[in-house]
Amino acid sequence: MEYGLKPLGKERFWLLLLLAPTLIGLILGTFGSILATIVLSFMKWDLLSKPVWAGLENYTALFTNEKFYIALTNTIKFSAMYVPGVVIISMFVAILLNRKIRGITIFRTIYFLPCVTSAVATALIWNMIYGKDTGILNYIIQSLGGQPICWLCTNNAMISVVIVNIWGAIGEGMIIFLAGLTAIPREYYEASKVDGANGAHQFFRITIPLVTPSIFFVTLISTINAFQAYDYIYMLTRRSQGDSSVPVVVFSIYRNAWNFFNYGGASAQAIELAIIVIALMAIYFWFEKRYVVYE
Amino acid sequence: MTNTKQKYTLDLITYILLILGAVIMITPFLWMVATSFKLPADQFTKTLIPNPATINNFKELFGTHLNFPLMFYNSFLISGLVTIGQILTCAMAAFCFAVVNFRFRNLLFTLLLITMMIPSQVTLIPNFIIFKWLHLIGTKAPLWIPAFMGGAFGTFLLRQYFLTIPRDLVDAARVDGASLLRIFWNIYMPLSKPALAALAIFTFQGAWNDLLHPLIFLPAVPNTTLTVGLAFFQQQITQGGKYTVLMAGGLISILPLILVFFFAQGQFIEGISLSGVKR
Numbered sequence: 001m002e003y004g005l006k007p008l009g010k011e012r013f014w015l016l017l018l019l020a021p022t023l024i025g026l027i028l029g030t031f032g033s034i035l036a037t038i039v040l041s042f043m044k045w046d047l048l049s050k051p052v053w054a055g056l057e058n059y060t061a062l063f064t065n066e067k068f069y070i071a072l073t074n075t076i077k078f079s080a081m082y083v084p085g086v087v088i089i090s091m092f093v094a095i096l097l098n099r100k101i102r103g104i105t106i107f108r109t110i111y112f113l114p115c116v117t118s119a120v121a122t123a124l125i126w127n128m129i130y131g132k133d134t135g136i137l138n139y140i141i142q143s144l145g146g147q148p149i150c151w152l153c154t155n156n157a158m159i160s161v162v163i164v165n166i167w168g169a170i171g172e173g174m175i176i177f178l179a180g181l182t183a184i185p186r187e188y189y190e191a192s193k194v195d196g197a198n199g200a201h202q203f204f205r206i207t208i209p210l211v212t213p214s215i216f217f218v219t220l221i222s223t224i225n226a227f228q229a230y231d232y233i234y235m236l237t238r239r240s241q242g243d244s245s246v247p248v249v250v251f252s253i254y255r256n257a258w259n260f261f262n263y264g265g266a267s268a269q270a271i272e273l274a275i276i277v278i279a280l281m282a283i284y285f286w287f288e289k290r291y292v293v294y295e
Numbered sequence: 296m297t298n299t300k301q302k303y304t305l306d307l308i309t310y311i312l313l314i315l316g317a318v319i320m321i322t323p324f325l326w327m328v329a330t331s332f333k334l335p336a337d338q339f340t341k342t343l344i345p346n347p348a349t350i351n352n353f354k355e356l357f358g359t360h361l362n363f364p365l366m367f368y369n370s371f372l373i374s375g376l377v378t379i380g381q382i383l384t385c386a387m388a389a390f391c392f393a394v395v396n397f398r399f400r401n402l403l404f405t406l407l408l409i410t411m412m413i414p415s416q417v418t419l420i421p422n423f424i425i426f427k428w429l430h431l432i433g434t435k436a437p438l439w440i441p442a443f444m445g446g447a448f449g450t451f452l453l454r455q456y457f458l459t460i461p462r463d464l465v466d467a468a469r470v471d472g473a474s475l476l477r478i479f480w481n482i483y484m485p486l487s488k489p490a491l492a493a494l495a496i497f498t499f500q501g502a503w504n505d506l507l508h509p510l511i512f513l514p515a516v517p518n519t520t521l522t523v524g525l526a527f528f529q530q531q532i533t534q535g536g537k538y539t540v541l542m543a544g545g546l547i548s549i550l551p552l553i554l555v556f557f558f559a560q561g562q563f564i565e566g567i568s569l570s571g572v573k574r
Binding site: 004024136 | 310312313316317321323324327339384385387388390391394395396403406407411412414415416418420421422424427444446450465475478479500503504510511522529530533541542544545546548549552555556557560563567570
């Protein structure tokens with residue numbers, strides 16, 4: 001791919017200037033910070049006294065740290081429910097909307113609304129909806145003859161938080177799937193109809209394969225989001241001293257650094273989180289090479 | 296005959312499912328609006344139409360010690376600066392990646408894309424230490440300065456759009472002796488208004504809704520952002536207080552973005568579609 005203008009003479013300087021913010025951001029911001037976090041993860045430092053070299057201590061401590069183990073399992077459980085939930089529901093909604101029906105703009109607007117508004121603000125109302133004695137959800141359940149559920153108690157908080165997070169994310173997924181679906185040429189369906197294919201056949205042989213790039217993309221971004229999920233969890237499950245009834249790894253990092261001033265330990269946790277995400281991404285891209293169909 | 300019948304049944308099922316979903320999506324918003332106009336004594340009633348309705352909650356909101364106007368101003372200022380920084384620096388880089396041929400271009404672009412996958416928590420602690428060392432914790436600076444250092448998402452989005460601009464334009468301008476900067480500022484920027492608008496909306500929204508960063512860099516109420524203020528307010532209310540006032544606060548904080556969304560829906564949709572097309 002040899003496209004592009006060749007910079008002439010002193011234009012090289014201008015080129016460097018245009019790229020400068022990004023280069024500074026990459027070198028100092030991203031890669032410098034990652035390096036710094038790695039170095040910090042080998043130290044004990046509360047930012048008040050002098051930093052002390054700790055070797056692998058922060059990492060070995062993670063293995064015996066029950067709180068971190070719980071946080072890690074919570075993050076994995078959360079992602080395992082959230083990612084398929086977002087992918088399947090937003091694809092389903094997009095397929096329904098793609099059926100050339102009326103009022104598509106209104107539906108699209110409504111489904112997208114939670115993506116526009118802040119999780120903090122919408123969590124305020126979800127907190128009320130989930131209320132055990134006063135919430136509308138239990139009111140509906142009870143008027144249908146069911147038993148009230150303590151949605152935000154330790155036993156149920158995880159699933160409640162996952163529901164709200166999916167609610168907040170399907171709008172974006174839906175738009176990506178819609179873009180992918182509308183790009184499928186109509187002729188494919190017409191041709192297969194002539195060949196006698198039925199609806200299910202068309203769905204599995206045409207729609208699904210041609211929408212794999214969208215599936216891949218939505219899976220990718222919702223995984224990245226799942227591992228960083230914070231706002232709804234903070235708003236719906238936080239307790240005193242930065243604790244939570246659904247402590248995820250991000251919570252654990254925040255708490256260690258800014259409640260306990262254990263910046264080394266928090267850095268080690270952040271590195272662990274990054275390694276897991278990067279490993280997952282590698283697996284995803286391996287799958288992409290094998291199964292994703294680009295036209 | 297059976298075919299049209301089948302189509303009608305399918306359409307009907309589609310509508311029923313979509314409406315059911317739409318009810319789930321929008322009810323929390325309606326509930327928030329309803330609660331914010333109820334009397335505090337009615338805060339837990341199960342009606343969608345407040346009876347009687349009152350605007351006292353909004354008046355009371357601005358009378359609290361939380362200083363909502365200040366938080367509103369802070370959120371607005373930070374989000375505005377972040378948006379300007381991102382638009383400018385991302386467009387500069389995206390232009391280079393899309394139009395100019397230089398050494399290490401592909402390598403640099405790949406590196407930039409990789410950073411999109413790194414969880415932001417990894418960079419949080421060193422950033423905090425640097426800003427603490429600069430005595431900037433508790434100021435707005437740590438929230439907007441990083442926005443002036445480009446960003447993977449914005450650069451990627453704009454580059455995708457820049458690539459769709461016909462190359463003949465560049466060649467013609469070059470023949471006329473236009474410099475790199477001229478081509479960038481007088482051709483690419485004006486022709487990319489839709490993509491720039493999309494990125495502006497996304498960036499503003501992201502900054503306006505951010506919770507984690509202000510919680511770390513600007514945590515002290517009342518001189519903080521709306522998100523941190525609302526989170527703090529919620530904590531106070533749950534210990535016994537007026538949810539109606541809290542909902543009024545929530546409603547006011549989401550209103551600007553909902554207005555932008557209604558007027559610029561196309562840009563939102565285009566932006567997401569643009570980021571989702573194949574690379």
